[in-house]
Amino acid sequence: MEHKKKIQVKDLDFFYGENQVLYNINLDIPEKKVTALIGPSGCGKSTFLRCLNRMNDLIPGIKVRGKIILDGQDIYDTGVDVVKLRSKVGMVFQKPNPFPKSIFENVAYGFRIKGIKDKDFIDERVKTSLRMAGLWEEVHDRLSSSALGLSGGQQQRLCIARAVAVEPEVLLMDEPASALDPIATKKIEELIYELKKEFTIVIVTHNMQQAARVADYTAFFLMGKLIEFDKTENIFTSPRKKETEDYITGRFG
Amino acid sequence: MDIKKIKENIVFWVIKSAAFLNLLALTIFLFFLVKNGISAISWKFLVLPPRDMMTKGGIMPCIVGTLVLSLGSIIVSLPLGVGAAIYLCEYAKQGKMLRIIRLGINNLAGVPSIVFGLFGLAFFATYLHFKVSILTGILTLGLLSLPVIIGTSEEAIRSVPDTYKEASIALGATKWQTIYKIILPSAIPGIMTGVILSISRVAGETAAIMYTAAVFYSPHLPTSIFQPVMALPYHIYVLATAGTNIDKTRPLQYGTALVLVGLIFLMNFIAIMIRSKKQAKN
Numbered sequence: 001m002e003h004k005k006k007i008q009v010k011d012l013d014f015f016y017g018e019n020q021v022l023y024n025i026n027l028d029i030p031e032k033k034v035t036a037l038i039g040p041s042g043c044g045k046s047t048f049l050r051c052l053n054r055m056n057d058l059i060p061g062i063k064v065r066g067k068i069i070l071d072g073q074d075i076y077d078t079g080v081d082v083v084k085l086r087s088k089v090g091m092v093f094q095k096p097n098p099f100p101k102s103i104f105e106n107v108a109y110g111f112r113i114k115g116i117k118d119k120d121f122i123d124e125r126v127k128t129s130l131r132m133a134g135l136w137e138e139v140h141d142r143l144s145s146s147a148l149g150l151s152g153g154q155q156q157r158l159c160i161a162r163a164v165a166v167e168p169e170v171l172l173m174d175e176p177a178s179a180l181d182p183i184a185t186k187k188i189e190e191l192i193y194e195l196k197k198e199f200t201i202v203i204v205t206h207n208m209q210q211a212a213r214v215a216d217y218t219a220f221f222l223m224g225k226l227i228e229f230d231k232t233e234n235i236f237t238s239p240r241k242k243e244t245e246d247y248i249t250g251r252f253g
Numbered sequence: 254m255d256i257k258k259i260k261e262n263i264v265f266w267v268i269k270s271a272a273f274l275n276l277l278a279l280t281i282f283l284f285f286l287v288k289n290g291i292s293a294i295s296w297k298f299l300v301l302p303p304r305d306m307m308t309k310g311g312i313m314p315c316i317v318g319t320l321v322l323s324l325g326s327i328i329v330s331l332p333l334g335v336g337a338a339i340y341l342c343e344y345a346k347q348g349k350m351l352r353i354i355r356l357g358i359n360n361l362a363g364v365p366s367i368v369f370g371l372f373g374l375a376f377f378a379t380y381l382h383f384k385v386s387i388l389t390g391i392l393t394l395g396l397l398s399l400p401v402i403i404g405t406s407e408e409a410i411r412s413v414p415d416t417y418k419e420a421s422i423a424l425g426a427t428k429w430q431t432i433y434k435i436i437l438p439s440a441i442p443g444i445m446t447g448v449i450l451s452i453s454r455v456a457g458e459t460a461a462i463m464y465t466a467a468v469f470y471s472p473h474l475p476t477s478i479f480q481p482v483m484a485l486p487y488h489i490y491v492l493a494t495a496g497t498n499i500d501k502t503r504p505l506q507y508g509t510a511l512v513l514v515g516l517i518f519l520m521n522f523i524a525i526m527i528r529s530k531k532q533a534k535n
Contacts (some may be wrong), residue, residue: 058419083425086423093419097417099435100438113426
């Protein structure tokens, strides 16, 4: 790989109780590129994504083996501050999930929990983040109204603004457009293209065209195993594995 | 007509008449209370203390007493109850211990209020030397309303979507920050429902306060929480069973009952207003 590695995943196994869902995953995620995770439902791609910011920790009875090294540090080491990790590795979820608060407070939440009080700084960062998420023009005159009044697509861009506001280095996206209409989806995809200038992006998607459009690298998962990982163009034009070819040509999944 | 349709009709009528009967009972009850009690109600009745062996005058000390006792009990049970609910929902590990705690809470809800009264007398009044006082009454009523507050708070906390919690955690919030800034604000309308329920229960509570807080007659308002008070439900009980002239005070009894019901409606109304204001903000 000719790009700098942001995250190195080494021999990762993952269990829900007795049930193994990820088998020996080895994968290097390049810095400031978009890496797409594709595969049929239940292949473990979302679980894998949630390993990267340790969101799986919330589920009782999980077990993780192997290493995930972010900037030289294994994030599963004892003594890693999970709260710090999550402000370095932001996440956008499948369903837009703004808080039942105002548009402004949604984006400012990351600063509130860090105890930052500087009003000018927060105002400025909220504005910049909404700009980055391509939402500023639509909401600048109603920042104090409830975020729940926005459309689905706007809500999802608000969630992106909220995630980028705290300046993470990595942005995880779990099927961020799957609940949106084609126009809103297009906006999110254009946004991803902009955001990769600043962030390392890992995106889970069901939609292969979407992976082909937005991702620089694509990883194909099947039954908890990483089948193939390569530049997106290689995956879609000349896959090396038969399973990958079967999947992308629509023979199953 | 086929048998299914007949069944459907019967069920519909049974359910409809059950609802109608309920409404009818409530209407008759209110009508009865208003008809007999309205003649006693006047401005003086509300703002003056009783006089002439409680056969004349007003019920002001009882109104104040009931307000102090019910609001005080909420001050005790709300933080304790919400705290317990947070622990049970967010921190406690599933298992035997949690089941035992739940069982305890559910059983507490079924304990008759006279037993709470006796406990209050034995523990707060006697053992802790709080005597028969507002404080003893508030603590006893607080315990009495705890299961309701815990139950409704738990339900309210559980009904906050997990997606809010995930979003907050993913932004680097700690568990407590997530509870305090996201979960509790979303759960407040539900918690307020518990507050409304327990205010209604506590304001009308007689057995739990007769040994712990209420006094037969007091010409003055209490000046501290270490003194006893008069209270509306106990006053009704006293006038109706142990008064100096039971028949003569009949209108006063109905009047007092009417004021008590009115007061409960009023407190519920205020709580509902607070709740819907909170809901509108979301």
